[in-house]
Amino acid sequence: MKRALIVRHVPFEGIAGFREPVEAAGYELERIDVTDPEFSRTNFNTPDLLILMGGPMGVYEREEHPWIDCEIDRLASRISLGLPTLGVCLGAQMIAAAMGEQVHAGPIKEVGFAPVALHDTAAHSPLRHVADVPVLHWHGDTFPLPLGVELLASTDAYHHQAFRRGPEILALQFHAEMGQDPRFEQWLEGSDDYVAEAGLTIAELRAQHDRHGADAVAAGRAMIAEWLRGFNRSAA
Template sequence: MKTALIVRHVPREGAAGFLQPIEAAGYHIERVDVAGDDFADVDLCAPDLLIMMGGPMGVYEADVHPWIPVQIDKLADRLARDRPTLGVCLGSQMIAAALGARVYQGGTTELGFAPVTINANGAGSPLRHLADVPVLHWHGDTFDLPDGVDLLASTTSYAHQAFRRGSNLLALQFHAEMGEDPRFEDWLTHFWADLDGAGACRHALRRDHEAHGPVAVAAGRMMIADWLAGIRE
């Protein structure tokens, strides 16, 4: 059986809605937490599929989180081998850093449900399933577009919302996996500083989560299933 490894930067940010298409594609899923003592010994090149999820930390905070450069070095090795890799939010920023791009604070917090604008490259990609679908955004960092990748989607606040390289690499700044996971309540509780910074209302976010979440997750699952079907072994 094919193996998939999910890298969790915090326990409350898992693969959520993406689990279904990953399992349906025949992958046996394992998980590793970056804060665990065994993370330094994990071979990120070994699994058939690597999924890196989000987290509240910044790629530039290696002084606070010493696992960050370890992960970036391991990830760079995997990407050099063109091994299938998916990154979400912080995971996408990790990919950008591993490809040599700058990751930095964007100056504004993008938070809430809103669609991404899919460009010509994205229209022919798995992101086509997200056309006009409000998905969850929750970040304040961004990155320069790495060399050799195709930009797929943007928003007004942040131009670099999704990119891919060939068939085996997909990076998503937004959270199309979230919309039905009860851990959303943990986000509202633990990431309160983001809410305050964005001037966002918990009650409004709950309403939007209920209204848009199931549609976003359904579209996100189709996107991931489409991408997995196109992976080159």
Template sequence: MKSALIIRHVPYEGVAGYRQPIEEAGYLIDRIDVSDPAFSSLELREPDLLIMMGGPMGVYEQDQYPWIACQLRRLRHRLEAGRPTLGVCFGAQMMAAALGAEVYAGPHKEVGFHPIRLNAAGISSPLRHLEDVPVLHWHGDTFTMPDNVEPLGSSHLYEYQAFRRGPNILALQFHAEMGEDERFDAWIEEWPESVIEAGGDEASLRAAHDLHGPTAVAAGRKMIAEWVSQFAFNPSADSQWLARCE
């Protein structure tokens, strides 16, 4: 079977609704937390698919989280090799940084359900399944656009909400995987101040989750199913980096 590895930066941010289409595409999913002692020596180019989830930390907080710099170095090698990689929220910010972009604290907290404003590239990508679908946003950081990537969409608060490089590399600032996962309660308990800073309240956010969550996850699963079906592999490049690892 093909291998997929999930990197969790905090225990309450998992792959959630994306698990189903990844498994249905024939991937055997494994998971590692950045707190695991084995993480520091993990070869990130090895899995057939790498999935990096979210977290409350910022890419620029490397003094507080020393593993960020180590992960960025190894992630850069994977992206240079064009290996299939998905980043969600903090994971997307890590991908942007590894590709040379600046990641920084934005002027607004973006917390709540609203659609992605897809551009022409987004409409012609797997993100087309999200058109007009309110999905969960929960972040305060943003990034400049890396070189040689395609921006796919924006929101009413942030210009960049997704990008891709070729068919294999996809970065999503939003959370179309969340809407049916009980860990949503942990998010509210962990970051109630973010909801308030974004101008919302807990009751309204829970109501929006109940209203939009199932539709968002269904659309997110279609997006991921299409994305994983169109990977382009380069046997020559793969064999070269595998030889170096050995």
């Protein structure tokens, strides 16, 4: 069986809704937290699929989180080999950093369920499944677009919402995995100020989650299922 390794930067930001299509594609899931003593010794080049999830820290907070440099170095090695890699939010920023770009604070906090605008490059890509679907945003950092990638999606606040390099590398700033995971309540705990910076209240965000969550997860699952089929075909 193929092996997929999930890197969790915090325990409550896991694979969530993406679990179903990844397992359906024949992958056995393994997880490792960055706080695990084994993390610094984990070989990123051995899994058939690497999935980097989100987290509240910034890529630039390297003194506070010494594992960041180690993660970026190993991720750069994997990307140089063209091995299948998915990054979500912080994971997408890690991919950009591993490709030589500087992650930095963005102009605003972007939080809440809203659609992304797809570029022409995305018309026949897996992202077509999330067209016009409100998906969860929860970030305040951004990055220049790495060389050699295709920009797939944007919002008014953040131009670089999704990019890919070939069929194997996919980076998503938004959280199309979230919408039906009870761990969302852990995201909300203590987040009143952060959410308020985006012009929302916790109650409004919870209502958006209840209204849009199921559709967001369905679209996200279809997107990931098609992405997995794409690079599996290219490797056949």
